[in-house]
Amino acid sequence: MTAPAVYEGRAARYEVDVAPPADGSTRARTGRLTLTHGVVETPQFMPVGTNATVKALTPDDIRDTGASIILANTYHLYLRPGHDRIARLGGLHRYMDWDGPILTDSGGFQVVSLGDLRVVDEDGVTFRSHLDGSQHRFTPELAVGVQEALGSDIAVALDQPVFPSSPRDVVAEATERTHRWAARSLAAHAREDQAMFGIVQGGLEPDLRAASTRYIASLPFDGICIGGLAGDETPEQRDAALDVAIPLLADDPRPRYLMGLGSPADLLEAVHRGVDLFDSVLPARVARNGQLWVPGGRLNLRNQRFLDDAGPVQEDCPCLLCRRFSRAYLAHLFRAKELLAYRLATCHNLTFTLDFMIRIRAAIRAGTFPATMSELRVRAGRVSGSEVAEQSA
């Protein structure tokens, strides 16, 4: 049984309002994270807006999906348009006209995603820009400075993630470096109205994951990110890693954020294991590529059969797409590569995802959570495969 927990930081307050049950049936909990620009109910999903935009959406669209906090990317905004420019223009919130909380990822993910375009050493990372090939050096201190200039609600320490499938020695080295960078990030961070999260690594190695959790939790971060997952691991391996890390945080009052997870089915399992925050490009990217999430599965609007389907994508969905347009129309827009398709589909998948989080929170608050998981699993559908939820429309 976890004692009622409240964390009070300079720019973040986290209050657990429903703690996990004493019987150990789940580590799921609900909470309220108060940041400079607003309050975030947890468990919560953060849509990703890498380039200071959730692709295809206006800020009003984002709000309408139910999002309360979004993520932006330090590395991308440093490269373009430049963090100094954003600072001159009044900071990231004003720049993109989003007045809610923003978390900035540190650029650590680009260490993995940019592949051959980077070299890591003890002091930092040297990137070759994916935009023009120019060289840029990212250190923990620079990543902090850029995020302070952007003025996000939550800054994140620069880390060195590796693929979960990496050899143990690679994981160990990256994890230890991530720890040194975490301490440097904290030392560099000065902005009083900005919270700062640190990142746990450790891959799939239980002892490394545990050691990393203990170390990062020992530092005065405002939240604990669990990194290095949502990669090429199996769901079982991911669950195992969470089962190592999160029990070590049982008495820690700070929010836990699993970086990069985004399918409803995955979110559900991770909440069950005690995660409070998530982000992922998945719902938005998959939407742009024609896949719509509905209760029980997914619809691929590129499929021929939708061209004559007069019904809505999802019967009871309040999103911009489902309120006004048919599957047939959206299928046409995708075929014609019309820009409206991307907006409508993104509105829907984010609405579906955020509504799913509402249902999870409601179940936890109602005290029915572990029991209702099977029902929620059905709604989430499977992550992959070609199963499709058929709805009479």
Added chain:
RNA sequence: GGGUAGGUUGAGCAGGUGGUGAGCUCCGCUGGCUGUAGACCAGCCGCCUUCGGCUGUGGGGGUUCGAUUCCCUCCCUGCCCA
């Protein structure tokens, strides 16, 4: 009517001047995507019994061991002239 350029797998093309035409881009079909180098990527896209085989260069005929290629004829299309 005369001249001229053409007719290649749904569309548009490449190639091929007597020695095995299934190559490209669209379109179409399907799958994938998890801290965004992603409105992207991958596979398929003539037929079959598919690690292989068959058919196919407008139709018909001819020459030849062998024809998309050379010859005859017909059909169709664009352009120019009348």
